[in-house]
Amino acid sequence: MKIHQKQIVVSTDDLDQNNHVNNVRYVKWVNDIALSHWEKEAPKSIKNQHFWVMLTHNIEYKHQIVLDETVTLKTYVQTCEGLFSVRIVEILVDDKLCAYSKTKWCFMNSVTLKPNRIPQEIIDLF
Numbered sequence: 001m002k003i004h005q006k007q008i009v010v011s012t013d014d015l016d017q018n019n020h021v022n023n024v025r026y027v028k029w030v031n032d033i034a035l036s037h038w039e040k041e042a043p044k045s046i047k048n049q050h051f052w053v054m055l056t057h058n059i060e061y062k063h064q065i066v067l068d069e070t071v072t073l074k075t076y077v078q079t080c081e082g083l084f085s086v087r088i089v090e091i092l093v094d095d096k097l098c099a100y101s102k103t104k105w106c107f108m109n110s111v112t113l114k115p116n117r118i119p120q121e122i123i124d125l126f
Helices: 023-041 120-125
Strands: 004-009 050-061 070-081 084-093 096-109
Touching (some): 023 070, 023 084
Antiparallel strands (some): 004 070, 050 096, 084 096
């Protein structure tokens, strides 16, 4: 299991009317860190012919995050087989888990726009 992570600082654009991070922003962060992990690890030959679509997502909100806090996004692939992958994203401030996401992704062929079996090369990367 390879963990991929990045840090961001919460800005006013991330906030909702209650002055904490908007729930929609969490979904964006989950998508962004997944894409970042894919871009970093997958070879160009695979990225040119395939992409992922999110099928389901579940986010558990545990603690609010507010303006100017530094957020660490950590992600890893929990399972990767057949057509599907399950990815975990942990959203932390300091070492406190503020949100936990579990998403199911489908591996897609860029030409046919249909699901594709995940090749062993990709399974081995994650």
